Amino acid sequence: GENVEQHPSTLSVQEGDSAVIKCTYSDSASNYFPWYKQELGKGPQLIIDIRSNVGEKKDQRIAVTLNKTAKHFSLHITETQPEDSAVYFCAASSSSNTGKLIFGQGTTLQVKP
C-alpha cells in the first residue's frame, strides 16, 4: 500500500523567512496530493492541493511542487507569519474519488516573531 514520508518533523523559522516541507510517496499510482494545516485541538484545514497532471501550484504565499518521477512533493510558505505556526500534514491518494488519504507524519512549524 501507499506510504508517505514527511520531513522535517519540526521546523523553526524567523518571521518573514521561507519554510519548506518535503514529502515522498511510494505508490506511483497516487495522483492527488493535498496539504493540511492543523492547529491544536482542531481538525485539519486544507490549504492547498495538487494533482499529478500539474507540476506546481501557487496560492498567495503558499506553493506546492510535485515531481512525479522522483515521487516527491513539497510545500513552500514564503514570508512566514506567526499565525502560520501549526502542524502541517501532507497526504497522498491513489484516486481523489476514494478520498482515502494516507498522511505523512506531520511537521510542527514554529514561526518566531
Next chain:
Amino acid sequence: GAVVSQHPSRVICKSGTSVKIECRSLDFQATTMFWYRQFPKQSLMLMATSNEGSKATYEQGVEKDKFLINHASLTLSTLTVTSAHPEDSSFYICSARVIGTPNEKLLFGSGTQLSVL
C-alpha cells in the same frame, strides 16, 4: 460554502459507556465520509469509510463492533464508540469528499476529543 460540522467537540465519559459522535456535511451531500483517529502528536489514521445506505468499510485492525458507524442520510454519519475504555481516549475526526468543479477535495470536521475515565 461547503463545511463539515462535527459534534461534540469534547466528551468525557465513564468506562463502559457508549459515546456517539456526529458528522454533518453542510451545503453539500456526502455519499462517502471517513473517520480518522489521532493520538497526541501523531498523524491521522483512517479507521473506516462510511457509505450512505450501506455498511461501512473498516481498516485492518479496527474493531467494527467497537466502533459502530451509521450513514443514514447524505448529510449525516455517526460514529459510536461502544463500551468505551481508557485506551479509546483519542481525537476522532471525520471528513467528507466535496464533489464539484473544478476538482474534488476532502474537508475535515473540527474533531472530537474523547476522554474515557
